[in-house]
Amino acid sequence: MASENVPLVDLRAQYLALKPEIMAAFEEVLEGMQLFIGPRQKAFEQEFATYCGCQYSVGNASGTNALELALRACDIGPGDEVITVSNTFIATVEAIALVGAIPVFVDIDPETYLMDWRQLESVLTPRTRAIVPVHLYGHPVEMQPVMDFARAHGLRVIEDASQAHGATYQGQRVGSFGDVGCFSLYFSKNLGAFGEAGICTTNNADLAEKMRMYRDHGSRVRYLHEVIGSNARMDELQAAVLLIKMPHLERWNAARQAHAQTYTEQLRDVVDAVPVVRDWGSHVYCYYVIQIPQRDQFRAALQEEGIGTNIHYPTPLHLQPACAQYGYKAGMLPVTEALASQIVSLPMYPELTEKQLQHVINTVKKYASSLASNR
Numbered sequence: 001m002a003s004e005n006v007p008l009v010d011l012r013a014q015y016l017a018l019k020p021e022i023m024a025a026f027e028e029v030l031e032g033m034q035l036f037i038g039p040r041q042k043a044f045e046q047e048f049a050t051y052c053g054c055q056y057s058v059g060n061a062s063g064t065n066a067l068e069l070a071l072r073a074c075d076i077g078p079g080d081e082v083i084t085v086s087n088t089f090i091a092t093v094e095a096i097a098l099v100g101a102i103p104v105f106v107d108i109d110p111e112t113y114l115m116d117w118r119q120l121e122s123v124l125t126p127r128t129r130a131i132v133p134v135h136l137y138g139h140p141v142e143m144q145p146v147m148d149f150a151r152a153h154g155l156r157v158i159e160d161a162s163q164a165h166g167a168t169y170q171g172q173r174v175g176s177f178g179d180v181g182c183f184s185l186y187f188s189k190n191l192g193a194f195g196e197a198g199i200c201t202t203n204n205a206d207l208a209e210k211m212r213m214y215r216d217h218g219s220r221v222r223y224l225h226e227v228i229g230s231n232a233r234m235d236e237l238q239a240a241v242l243l244i245k246m247p248h249l250e251r252w253n254a255a256r257q258a259h260a261q262t263y264t265e266q267l268r269d270v271v272d273a274v275p276v277v278r279d280w281g282s283h284v285y286c287y288y289v290i291q292i293p294q295r296d297q298f299r300a301a302l303q304e305e306g307i308g309t310n311i312h313y314p315t316p317l318h319l320q321p322a323c324a325q326y327g328y329k330a331g332m333l334p335v336t337e338a339l340a341s342q343i344v345s346l347p348m349y350p351e352l353t354e355k356q357l358q359h360v361i362n363t364v365k366k367y368a369s370s371l372a373s374n375r
């Protein structure tokens, strides 16, 4: 059998499908030369806000920027503590640190791998100002108890929805629960530009106004700088790509869900864990993450068969050199730490073919049975 190459993600497929439309839009943007805060960004902001069930959205230059703008707009700053998780991409913590605040980690639910809200109480201090739940891998955090806790203690909630465009909790889209929802639109996310971009969603007009000001050098009127802001504007060429891709997001998410269902049906009894989907939520599978014994061997075996894998993420943030200043030690977040040595992400993108899926599944099965026979 000719072996099928299956990359972890295939970004060319979407480009090729939309190439004529994208090229035409690029030409129009370049002819008009309105390269920032242009009509396409405004149209995209409108569509994305509506999609998320929010009144406002503020396009910007990256998911990291989105988080930083949101925290700043919520007046989170030096000395403030922000509760989040260690099982996430570094940007979640970078944004907290960039505004001068201190990340405080809680452990995760061993089944969903997401923030365990039951632990919020144990890290609450008089300096706690906000919670950043992360809808990691595409599954929503259980938002109701998080929101209840935040309201009871006067805390802001900033959702990191960078891996969960379109995911729902109790039928409502993520990014619409907290004070602000933050999305990366980095090229490999569920909705991605051809480079860097991000967006914030909110129902709070005042926060939206502040985030618009912060993204553009602290000004609403050109050369009048009301506060010290930043340069975090969305590039109009990226907005053009996003506006073209936006109508396809639902279909792409549905394709991811169909692939995930195939993986789960066929691998449930073969690997140590397949992704869990809570009955109160929908999963959009930015990543399809399993647990498997002897992970490094597993990855090498798949590599041999032309199958790409990755680990999201190999070292929890609280054990990263960059976070040493916060004083965490190995053993302090046992669920997060144990998980990090067992997880692997399998190839996942909307354009995966049936043949590619079967090749991955067969290879995983072959590996699992070789493990069993070696015991």
Ligand SMILES: *Cc1c(COP(=O)(O)O)cnc(C)c1O
Pocket: 062, 063, 064, 065, 088, 089, 091, 092, 134, 136, 160, 162, 163, 184, 185, 186, 196, 197, 198
């Ligand atoms: C990708 C990502 C970010 C950062 O987004 P960038 O656009 O790369 O800055 C933040 N949080 C999570 C969970 C992410 O996956």
